[in-house]
Amino acid sequence: RPRRIMQQQQQQQQALWPRPAVSVSTAAVPAAPPAASVLTASQCYICGALSAAANVSVSFPLNKIVFRQQLHYCRFASAAKQVLVTEFGTLYRGALPPLLQRASNLGIMFGCYAIARQHLDNSRLLPTVAKDAAVARAVMAASVAGACEAALMPFERIQTLLQMGNGRHSTVSSAYGHRRATNLYRDTFHAFCELRKRYGVPELYRGLSAVLLRNTTSTALYFGLREQTRHWLPPAADSSTRSSNVCGFVQGACIGGFVSTLVYPLNVAKSHMQARVGGGYLSLSEVLSGLVAERNGRLAGLMRGSPANCFRAMLSWGVVTAAYDWLADRLFAASACGSVRLRG
Numbered sequence: 001r002p003r004r005i006m007q008q009q010q011q012q013q014q015a016l017w018p019r020p021a022v023s024v025s026t027a028a029v030p031a032a033p034p035a036a037s038v039l040t041a042s043q044c045y046i047c048g049a050l051s052a053a054a055n056v057s058v059s060f061p062l063n064k065i066v067f068r069q070q071l072h073y074c075r076f077a078s079a080a081k082q083v084l085v086t087e088f089g090t091l092y093r094g095a096l097p098p099l100l101q102r103a104s105n106l107g108i109m110f111g112c113y114a115i116a117r118q119h120l121d122n123s124r125l126l127p128t129v130a131k132d133a134a135v136a137r138a139v140m141a142a143s144v145a146g147a148c149e150a151a152l153m154p155f156e157r158i159q160t161l162l163q164m165g166n167g168r169h170s171t172v173s174s175a176y177g178h179r180r181a182t183n184l185y186r187d188t189f190h191a192f193c194e195l196r197k198r199y200g201v202p203e204l205y206r207g208l209s210a211v212l213l214r215n216t217t218s219t220a221l222y223f224g225l226r227e228q229t230r231h232w233l234p235p236a237a238d239s240s241t242r243s244s245n246v247c248g249f250v251q252g253a254c255i256g257g258f259v260s261t262l263v264y265p266l267n268v269a270k271s272h273m274q275a276r277v278g279g280g281y282l283s284l285s286e287v288l289s290g291l292v293a294e295r296n297g298r299l300a301g302l303m304r305g306s307p308a309n310c311f312r313a314m315l316s317w318g319v320v321t322a323a324y325d326w327l328a329d330r331l332f333a334a335s336a337c338g339s340v341r342l343r344g
Helices: 002-016 041-072 076-086 096-122 133-163 188-199 201-205 208-232 241-262 264-274 284-294 299-303 306-332
Strands: none
Touching (some): 041 096, 096 133, 096 208, 133 188, 188 201, 208 241, 208 284, 241 264, 264 284, 264 306
């Protein structure tokens, strides 16, 4: 009973002396910025595949010219005349394998990179506060993604066989008395079935060592340099869509041109390894040493066709980078500039 009386007295005092209302001005409190939207692994795959389709449709004729230079050791004008004039009716012959390969490869590259990058960001393998930790994680994740791309190497193998012309072949690619692959296959499906039927599945992965080394190196350099240079680009909020696309194209073109020139000798060796059908397998070191000896003992002989390849790579990776960022923004309203991460 005394406790009830005390509660009634307190309620009466609060009614006589109410607490002053505290008014909080909402105008002085800034609104929180919207959370940045990032891509999921499946969205990364879609954007990568679509950007690859745009890339192949633009750069395939130039890629065919560069391939002829690598294989026949001829000048750009001669290879261009052979591809664009003599064989103009079959200009896009062999375009289906690189289209399927690039669409799958870039999808796997961006998707696997996003997954590996998320695991590395959540792990304690590298300190988060380290100055170059972000670049190191990007390089490690990109190396994993590049190795995963090699699973689709049969598309590249078929493309090599379909692109071979009637020009002069090197003694290295003609070793062990194998048959020349020129005009032996009608189309992609016929070449795939013939190789698998006559020589087995391992024949589809001829040149795997060169492809693995090239993929891991080039992918690690691409994502590492993109992570390093993304701070040089203007923020997306301060630039229009057109200027963002131009910046993405310039960034991808510069990185792609540098990386492709650096790994160009591996591409030359890969082309000669895959130009053979049947017979024994040559190692990467044997092919490189044989090509150097065949080209008057000069290492510069391995760079024949590198200027055209550099231009092709600048065009190709510029289109891929700009198209990927544009698709991420248009399809999923996400910012893909810089590192690609998964939503939690």
